[in-house]
Amino acid sequence: MKRRAFIKFSTLAVTACTMGHSLSSFAENTHIGNVVVILCRGGLDGVSAVQPKTQRLKEIREDCYINSTLKLTQEFDLHPKLSNFKSHWDKNNAAAVHATGFSYSGRSHFDGQNIMEVGSYKPYTMSTGWLGRAMELKNLSSLALNLPTPIIAKSLAPNSNFYPSKLITPQYEDALAIKKLWASDPVLSGYTSDTTTSAMNRSSSRKASRLAEKMAREMSLDGGPKVGFIEYSGFDTHSQQGSENGHQAQYIAEVDQIIKAFSQNSSEEVWAKTLMVTVTEFGRTIYQNGSRGTDHGNASAILMAGGLIKQRQVVTDWPGLEDKDLFEGRDLRQTIDARDVYGDILHHAFDISKAQIRDVIFPGSKQNLDLGIWG
Amino acid sequence: MEKTADWIMRRAGFGFNLTEDPITQKEWVTSTKASLTNPKLYIKDDRFKELSKLVGSKLTDKEARSQVGAVRGLSGAILNYSQVKNHEKKVRKVDVRAANKLWETYSMHLPMWMAAHRRFDFAVNTNHDFLNRLWFFWLNFFTVGNSNRSLPFLPHHQETIRTNMLGDMDELVYKVITHPGMLLYLDNTSSTGINSKARKKRWTKDGVNENLGRELLELFTVTPAFGYTQDDVDGVTNVLTGLRINSKKNTVHYAEDYHEPSSQKILGKTYAGSAKSGKTKLKRLVRDLCAYSSTGLNVSFRLCQHFISDSPSHDHVTELSQIYDSEDGNLSKVYMGLLDILDRLPHENSKFLNPEVWAYQCLKTLDLSTFDTISTDGSMKPSNIDSVLDEIGMLHGQAAQPNGFPETEAGWLSNEYLDRRLRFSTLFTSQFDGYSSAYINSVLRDGLNTVQLSRFNLSNMTKDFIKNDIEPRSVIPMLFCSPDFLRS
Numbered sequence: 001m002k003r004r005a006f007i008k009f010s011t012l013a014v015t016a017c018t019m020g021h022s023l024s025s026f027a028e029n030t031h032i033g034n035v036v037v038i039l040c041r042g043g044l045d046g047v048s049a050v051q052p053k054t055q056r057l058k059e060i061r062e063d064c065y066i067n068s069t070l071k072l073t074q075e076f077d078l079h080p081k082l083s084n085f086k087s088h089w090d091k092n093n094a095a096a097v098h099a100t101g102f103s104y105s106g107r108s109h110f111d112g113q114n115i116m117e118v119g120s121y122k123p124y125t126m127s128t129g130w131l132g133r134a135m136e137l138k139n140l141s142s143l144a145l146n147l148p149t150p151i152i153a154k155s156l157a158p159n160s161n162f163y164p165s166k167l168i169t170p171q172y173e174d175a176l177a178i179k180k181l182w183a184s185d186p187v188l189s190g191y192t193s194d195t196t197t198s199a200m201n202r203s204s205s206r207k208a209s210r211l212a213e214k215m216a217r218e219m220s221l222d223g224g225p226k227v228g229f230i231e232y233s234g235f236d237t238h239s240q241q242g243s244e245n246g247h248q249a250q251y252i253a254e255v256d257q258i259i260k261a262f263s264q265n266s267s268e269e270v271w272a273k274t275l276m277v278t279v280t281e282f283g284r285t286i287y288q289n290g291s292r293g294t295d296h297g298n299a300s301a302i303l304m305a306g307g308l309i310k311q312r313q314v315v316t317d318w319p320g321l322e323d324k325d326l327f328e329g330r331d332l333r334q335t336i337d338a339r340d341v342y343g344d345i346l347h348h349a350f351d352i353s354k355a356q357i358r359d360v361i362f363p364g365s366k367q368n369l370d371l372g373i374w375g
Numbered sequence: 376m377e378k379t380a381d382w383i384m385r386r387a388g389f390g391f392n393l394t395e396d397p398i399t400q401k402e403w404v405t406s407t408k409a410s411l412t413n414p415k416l417y418i419k420d421d422r423f424k425e426l427s428k429l430v431g432s433k434l435t436d437k438e439a440r441s442q443v444g445a446v447r448g449l450s451g452a453i454l455n456y457s458q459v460k461n462h463e464k465k466v467r468k469v470d471v472r473a474a475n476k477l478w479e480t481y482s483m484h485l486p487m488w489m490a491a492h493r494r495f496d497f498a499v500n501t502n503h504d505f506l507n508r509l510w511f512f513w514l515n516f517f518t519v520g521n522s523n524r525s526l527p528f529l530p531h532h533q534e535t536i537r538t539n540m541l542g543d544m545d546e547l548v549y550k551v552i553t554h555p556g557m558l559l560y561l562d563n564t565s566s567t568g569i570n571s572k573a574r575k576k577r578w579t580k581d582g583v584n585e586n587l588g589r590e591l592l593e594l595f596t597v598t599p600a601f602g603y604t605q606d607d608v609d610g611v612t613n614v615l616t617g618l619r620i621n622s623k624k625n626t627v628h629y630a631e632d633y634h635e636p637s638s639q640k641i642l643g644k645t646y647a648g649s650a651k652s653g654k655t656k657l658k659r660l661v662r663d664l665c666a667y668s669s670t671g672l673n674v675s676f677r678l679c680q681h682f683i684s685d686s687p688s689h690d691h692v693t694e695l696s697q698i699y700d701s702e703d704g705n706l707s708k709v710y711m712g713l714l715d716i717l718d719r720l721p722h723e724n725s726k727f728l729n730p731e732v733w734a735y736q737c738l739k740t741l742d743l744s745t746f747d748t749i750s751t752d753g754s755m756k757p758s759n760i761d762s763v764l765d766e767i768g769m770l771h772g773q774a775a776q777p778n779g780f781p782e783t784e785a786g787w788l789s790n791e792y793l794d795r796r797l798r799f800s801t802l803f804t805s806q807f808d809g810y811s812s813a814y815i816n817s818v819l820r821d822g823l824n825t826v827q828l829s830r831f832n833l834s835n836m837t838k839d840f841i842k843n844d845i846e847p848r849s850v851i852p853m854l855f856c857s858p859d860f861l862r863s
Contacts, residue, residue: 041776107589107608108599110778127785147768148781149789161791167766167798174849178797178856181840185858187784191793233775238562238586239523290582291565296589328605 032138033273033308033349034219036212036228037131038258039150041113042236044280045248045294046301047332049255050096050314051077056321063292066243072096076314080244081253084260085305089312094305095373097341098316101282101334105327107296109236112281117152119339119362128155130339133361134346135159135227142227143218145211150229152279158190160225162214164206208232209257216265219274226350230258235280239291247293259305272307275349277342285330286321298331302341308349310375315341340369348374377401381830382722385863387682387714388504390736393827394814404718407505411707411714414541417506490530491761491770498735500744509710510537511731512681513547514771517595518779519556521772528556529772544674544704545665548595549658552587553627555620561587561777568616568635571650583635588612590777596661597669603642610641614656629653642667671699674706677782678713684726685783691716722832725862727784730769730792734799736863737855741803742814767795796861800852815851822847823854833859 047057051066053075058065069077070086076098078086088094102115104123111123119130128136132155135142142153144161153159182188205211208230215228232254237247259276266274283300299319317335319325327333339362346352346361354367380403384391387407391397410416497507513536519525532554539547551557558564567573567581574582588611592603617634620627631650638647639656644663646656664670675695679687695712702708728736764770768787774780781787803815828838837857845853854860 106599107605108593109776110593111599144789147789147791147795148786154785159789161789163791165766165791165795165798166762167795168802170794170797170801170852174797174801174852177845177849177853180844181837181853181857184836187788188793188858188861191788191790234522236586236776238584239565289584290567290569291562291584293562293584295585330605 032140032226032351033275034226034228034270034306035131035345035349036215036219036230036262036274036276036306037152038255038276038278038303039117039152039229039231040235040251040255040278040280041231041233042109042251042280043112043282043284043296044235044251044278044300045237045241045284046098046100046299047283047286048241048243048248049079049082049252049303050098050301051079052098052318052321053077054321057286060286060321061288064241064243064248064288064294068244073314075318079249079252081249082256082303084256084263085303088259088263088305088309092312092375093307093309094303095309095311095313095315095371096304097302097336097338097371098314099299099319099332099334100302100316100336100338100341101299102338103334104282105298107282107298109281109296114151116279116281116338117150119342119365121364129153130342130361131227131229131346132157132159134350134352134357137352137356137360138350140226140350142229143215143225144229144231145208145215146229146231150231153227153229163211208254209261212258212261213265216262216270220265220267220270228262232258236296237284237293238289238295239293241284241288241293255303263305274306275308275345276305277345278303279338279342283332286326286332287330298327299334300332302338304345304373309373311373313371313373315371315373336369337365339365340367341371343367344369344371378722379830380404382832382863383717384504385728385736385831386720386724386726387717388508389498389732390739390863391830392742393740393823393830394742397830400718404714406502407714408711410503410506411541411710414707417503417541418538490533490772491764493530494533494771495735495738495760499739505710505714506541508682508732509540511771512678513540515774515779515782516677517551517557518774518777519554519560519772520774520777523559523562525556525560526772528554528559532556533771541707541710542705543665544670544699544706545658545662547706548591548665549661552591552595552615552661553618553657555627558587558618558620558627561590563587563615563618564620566612566616566618567633568613568637568650570637571616571634572632573630579633581633583609583612583616585609585612588615591615591661591664594778596664596673597642597667598673600672601642601667601669607641610639610646611660613637613639614641614646614653614660617650617653629657665704668696668700671696671704674709675699678709679716680782682713682717682726683720683724685785727787727862729780729782729787730767730796731764731771733796733855733861734764734767736860737800737803740855741818741851763799767799768792793856797852797856800855803851804848818851819848822850828854831860833857 048064048066050072051069066079068080070080070083072078072089085094103121104112104115106112114123117129118126120126129152132153135157136155141158144150144153144159145163146161147163149159149161182191212230215230218224219228232251235248235251240246241248255278262276263271280300282297284294284297289295319333319335323329325333343357343362343365346357347354358365358367378400379397380400381391381397383400383403501507514533517536519529519532535550535554539550562584565581566584567579569582573579585608589608591611592608593599597603613635617630618627619630631653634650634653636650638645641660646660648656672692675692676687678695679691683691694716695709698709698712761770765773769780804819828841837859841850841853
């Protein structure tokens with residue numbers, strides 16, 4: 001496989017960013033798209049999701065190598081559990097970026113997750129999330145379908161979240177009263193006990209793909225949120241990772257089901273303007289470990305699907321899998337800064353200039369990448 | 376006038392019972408220090424007998440739940456009961472025999488729900504508030520989550536922490552990382568040295584698994600700030616190879632045929648020895664790791680973050696870490712230092728309570744010694760304490776990742792989390808099921824008086840609101856969800 005076979009770096013974006021844009025000019029921008037983030041905590045195994053066609057991998061991943069794949073390109077195959085992703089790929093509505101990461105090599109979940117959510121180069125140096133800052137910049141609201149608000153969404157922009165509850169719904173008067181009591185508190189004043197939304201869904205499933213259905217419906221409403229977050233933990237497959245089936249396959253399949261659920265339950269108009277994208281803290285070791293699993297690695301893959309994508313592509317600057325190519329002799333080497341990938345997504349989905357992305361959203365990043373998937 | 380203990384009982388304990396008279400802070404600190412100097416009083420456990428009787432009498436799980444009050448008044452319609460049972464069946468498939476054998480020591484097998492009830496019982500019905508808070512702190516510090524068949528071992532893992540947290544850090548760490556619950560959760564039960572006899576003789580294809588080794592460095596001892604390398608992780612991992620659960624003998628042991636016999640260099644120190652010396656090497660390694668000031672700083676920071684501030688001051692952390700260093704990691708001495716800091720803190724100091732501590736403070740405030748009094752309406756019935764704790768976001772064993780639940784306010788702030796707090800609070804005002812507590816009925820009828828409200832360090836705004844702006848029926852949820860009660 002040729003190195004730098006698919007990478008596209010653009011100078012056009014850099015030119016555009018020098019024009020600058022005022023915040024208010026985008027407040028009612030009808031070109032604003034929707035972004036749905038699938039947070040894959042634990043370390044998504046990029047080479048399982050998008051498997052390079054190389055004998056080398058088969059040799060060193062005896063138990064984790066996937067033999068029955070879906071065909072993607074001449075260089076890469078797709079995990080068989082990503083069949084819905086593949087159907088969007090076939091329509092030119094899906095793409096992937098490979099050998100990418102947040103320039104973090106410490107292999108700690110928690111440092112890595114902090115970096116992937118705040119977008120910094122060092123952990124615990126910022127308190128807001130990169131997507132939260134983008135939302136704030138564009139005056140957008142978001143919906144997170146889990147109990148906590150993920151750090152990636154944190155900012156001054158409004159975020160609501162929902163997670164099915166079995167607890168009795170509080171009386172409306174109490175919900176109103178508590179809002180009044182919290183109003184003068186500098187921290188709690190931004191929060192509310194949202195009895196209407198929660199009551200409506202008390203008995204609904206907590207399965208991520210079922211939550212994605214709800215998200216699709218919420219985002220399809222007039223004035224609905226433009227950003228969605230779905231968390232899915234468990235990619236940390238240190239033992240018995242499996243191949244076509246097994247632990248990693250189970251989690252990859254859920255990502256696929258999330259994509260399916262959202263695409264089938266969102267309006268045509270919303271899907272046409274949507275980009276769903278995975279975010280993970282790191283990839284996994286290229287060599288399988290002694291428990292037929294993989295350990296914390298370096299680069300991973302990013303999966304993207306949605307109507308905003310017009311040209312299917314695996315964007316990569318492939319580093320190779322020989323020992324000399326691997327990071328510290330064990331991990332897929334990062335060749336594309338994930339900040340540049342997500343920056344290009346924000347640029348196209350929310351019409352945020354590359355200069356603003358460099359200044360506000362991913363300080364220190366280059367933002368000179370054009371994914372080449374936008375048509 | 377001497378300070379009452381109300382503030383410190385909420386900050387370092389589970390609050391106070393409104394039906395009881397306040398004591399002074401001095402009295403509380405003195406008695407707490409006395410319990411620290413005599414750990415046997417805490418470790419000795421007569422409450423366990425009450426729970427074991429339930430299982431010993433061969434009650435069904437459902438009957439046992441009923442006996443401890445978890446399902447009373449629900450006339451059998453326990454909607455989440457089968458889910459819990461199915462889940463327990465699932466996790467018991469493998470290694471349940473070993474888990475059960477561990478519990479033979481206590482003449483019982485403790486299901487998850489009963490372990491949750493036990494924590495609640497300790498929190499609300501014993502006089503060891505500070506020690507129980509420390510227990511919960513360590514449960515989170517040494518998180519064992521629900522994966523890799525670890526769950527059946529969780530209750531025993533929790534007991535292991537409770538009975539070892541008052542000694543030295545290295546002993547606690549050793550006991551925790553060699554517990555079957557942790558070995559399963561962090562994938563170490565088949566970790567095998569590449570040069571082990573088992574590999575050489577081709578008895579197994581298993582090799583090393585670094586999950587536990589990495590977390591031993593990252594979470595339990597020195598932290599990434601120390602600057603360890605992948606080689607150090609590899610070294611620790613090799614020392615941990617060969618640890619196995621023997622379900623027949625009810626022990627964890629070093630299977631020497633599976634242990635990596637080569638010497639390992641970790642953080643500049645060499646750990647040499649044959650395959651037979653795995654235990655000795657690991658004990659020495661843990662002792663060395665716990666002797667680093669970085670481990671003391673890690674423990675001190677986490678304790679300060681839990682008890683004092685989301686962003687603890689350098690002075691407070693240093694004060695504790697110096698005790699840790701000078702006392703060779705003796706945790707009781709560190710706790711004494713922590714108590715001294717807490718005793719000195721101005722009562723304006725504020726810290727957001729995590730959901731579990733907050734829930735127990737709600738229950739204690741209302742003089743509730745059992746959990747059945749908060750069963751809910753008719754549609755869904757999360758009347759078991761484990762379900763309720765899970766609903767409000769903090770059931771030990773359900774943390775998503777090995778770093779456990781958040782220690783800071785930011786981690787607990789979301790509309791949904793706060794919505795759950797209100798839902799929990801309004802359980803006490805539910806019109807269903809009735810109340811066994813005359814006290815709650817009196818509060819629902821008459822509200823709380825000025826003297827009672829003054830015990831919670833409430834702002835004037837909150838006090839006025841609760842006294843004047845709402846019906847007595849809403850006093851309880853408004854108090855518990857007030858900004859002042861959500862913090863301590």
